[in-house]
Amino acid sequence: MNVSGSIYISKTLATRIGLQDQDEIRVRVGGRITRSKLVIQNLKGRSYMLSPGLAHELLVKKHRRLKLRYDQQTNMIHLGPTIGVLSSSLPNREGFDPTSVQAELIYLSNIGKKLPGQVYIFTPSSINWSNNTVRGYVYRQLSIERGMWVSQIYPLPDVVYDRIPSRSSEAQTNIRNTKQRLCKMPYLKYFNPSFLNKWKVYQLLITDSRLYPYIPETQHLTEVSLEAMLKKHDTLYLKPADGSLGKGIIKVRRDEKGILHLVAHRKGRHRSQAQNASDLWKKTKVFRGDRSYIVQQGIKLATFHGSPFDIRIIFQKNSKGEWQVGKKFVRVAAKGSSVANLSSGGRVETTKRVFRILYKNPATIEEKNTHIKELCKNIANTLEHSSQSNYGELGIDIGMDQNGFPWLIEVNSKPRKTTESEHSQVIARNTLKRPLEYAAYLAGF
Numbered sequence: 001m002n003v004s005g006s007i008y009i010s011k012t013l014a015t016r017i018g019l020q021d022q023d024e025i026r027v028r029v030g031g032r033i034t035r036s037k038l039v040i041q042n043l044k045g046r047s048y049m050l051s052p053g054l055a056h057e058l059l060v061k062k063h064r065r066l067k068l069r070y071d072q073q074t075n076m077i078h079l080g081p082t083i084g085v086l087s088s089s090l091p092n093r094e095g096f097d098p099t100s101v102q103a104e105l106i107y108l109s110n111i112g113k114k115l116p117g118q119v120y121i122f123t124p125s126s127i128n129w130s131n132n133t134v135r136g137y138v139y140r141q142l143s144i145e146r147g148m149w150v151s152q153i154y155p156l157p158d159v160v161y162d163r164i165p166s167r168s169s170e171a172q173t174n175i176r177n178t179k180q181r182l183c184k185m186p187y188l189k190y191f192n193p194s195f196l197n198k199w200k201v202y203q204l205l206i207t208d209s210r211l212y213p214y215i216p217e218t219q220h221l222t223e224v225s226l227e228a229m230l231k232k233h234d235t236l237y238l239k240p241a242d243g244s245l246g247k248g249i250i251k252v253r254r255d256e257k258g259i260l261h262l263v264a265h266r267k268g269r270h271r272s273q274a275q276n277a278s279d280l281w282k283k284t285k286v287f288r289g290d291r292s293y294i295v296q297q298g299i300k301l302a303t304f305h306g307s308p309f310d311i312r313i314i315f316q317k318n319s320k321g322e323w324q325v326g327k328k329f330v331r332v333a334a335k336g337s338s339v340a341n342l343s344s345g346g347r348v349e350t351t352k353r354v355f356r357i358l359y360k361n362p363a364t365i366e367e368k369n370t371h372i373k374e375l376c377k378n379i380a381n382t383l384e385h386s387s388q389s390n391y392g393e394l395g396i397d398i399g400m401d402q403n404g405f406p407w408l409i410e411v412n413s414k415p416r417k418t419t420e421s422e423h424s425q426v427i428a429r430n431t432l433k434r435p436l437e438y439a440a441y442l443a444g445f
């Protein structure tokens with residue numbers, strides 16, 4: 001390793017971080033590491049400085065934005081954090097839509113400018129593997145309505161926040177390969193690595209016996225499992241394992257005479273009837289196609305103004321790596337519908353309002369909220385542990401049944417945070433900022 005330039009560290013800082021006097025030291029920014037001369041001296045109020053040669057080698061633009069830490073074990077100075085938000089493309093359409101992927105990337109970039117370290121957006125095609133660099137993009141706001149993505153070359157990041165926006169882009173070969181390669185980089189940490197599959201999530205969570213009571217009985221859908229589940233439950237939900245937005249969901253209800261009533265959600269609602277499991281299996285084929293499905297016990301959800309609702313919790317890790325509720329709201333299904341997704345006609349209510357009407361007593365409400373929070377914590381920890389993956393945020397759907405007991409309906413790993421109508425700008429902003437703060441924590445800062 002060549003020696004490039006010098007790093008000057010103030011005596012005060014050197015003492016504070018336990019850095020011994022030595023001629024040379026390794027210095028790292030993200031994926032770039034170099035040897036440098038080390039000079040410990042008085043710096044007139046500054047804590048550290050880089051010579052132009054070193055700044056150039058490490059692609060540092062404004063070193064005052066970067067924090068410095070020292071890793072005693074590897075005897076290396078680390079400047080950062082460098083945070084890369086991975087997306088599949090950098091949309092820049094005219095006419096700003098605040099609920100779009102583009103808007104979220106712009107928000108993240110703008111919030112990132114105010115945090116210590118450097119935050120950029122990047123795509124698989126912007127990486128240069130030969131020198132561990134990447135073309136990173138930052139949004140330059142020209143007016144309230146207009147702006148542009150401005151690019152510069154940065155080191156590969158300390159931490160990747162995966163915001164690949166869809167399952168279809170996630171499945172593309174170049175994106176899959178890029179992710180695999182990034183995850184293998186030394187020093188690089190990666191969070192929210194992929195979309196979740198409902199059947200896999202069930203299998204991962206059911207390993208934790210504390211969660212048994214909260215998870216509706218679920219099986220991989222086959223004609224055999226369908227028949228078995230119909231014997232046990234009078235309402236079932238058939239759901240595409242890789243589905244979202246309520247699309248492809250089929251609700252089945254058995255009436256007193258044993259007739260099966262089904263409602264399929266696909267561009268509107270389609271109603272039909274079946275006589276038995278085998279008939280139901282055949283009649284649902286047109287909706288299911290060749291996709292993998294789960295069959296799940298239906299929960300008698302509590303209703304608000306006559307419609308079932310569930311609670312969406314944006315559960316996030318904070319700057320200390322601890323889980324907390326980022327945002328929580330109720331989604332009430334459209335009249336006559338049994339799926340509460342906003343894209344399927346559901347509407348947003350505050351939990352406060354719904355709980356006040358349903359449970360009245362403040363102590364009961366407090367107890368429900370604590371119960372839900374503890375449940376989310378167990379879900380998040382078990383999911384991370386059993387999948388051996390790192391998640392900085394999850395969108396957790398909780399259904400309250402008619403006895404006021406919470407059930408887990410679904411876990412999402414890529415919750416959209418710009419789609420819901422906002423009750424508080426502060427909460428909305430903090431919910432966008434938190435994953436970047438968690439990223440800084442993961443980087444060691």
Ligand SMILES: Nc1ncnc2c1ncn2[C@@H]1O[C@H](COP(=O)(O)OP(=O)(O)O)[C@@H](O)[C@H]1O
Binds near residue numbers: 216246297301333339
């Ligand atoms: N087991 C269930 N019992 C009652 N309602 C359910 C059940 N599963 C799903 N739902 C309803 O359908 C909606 C969508 O289901 P979900 O599992 O979250 O799939 P998606 O990935 O399409 O959002 C839920 O928000 C809820 O309103």
Ligand SMILES: [Mg+2]
Binds near residue numbers: 245246341397410
């Ligand atoms: Mg859902």
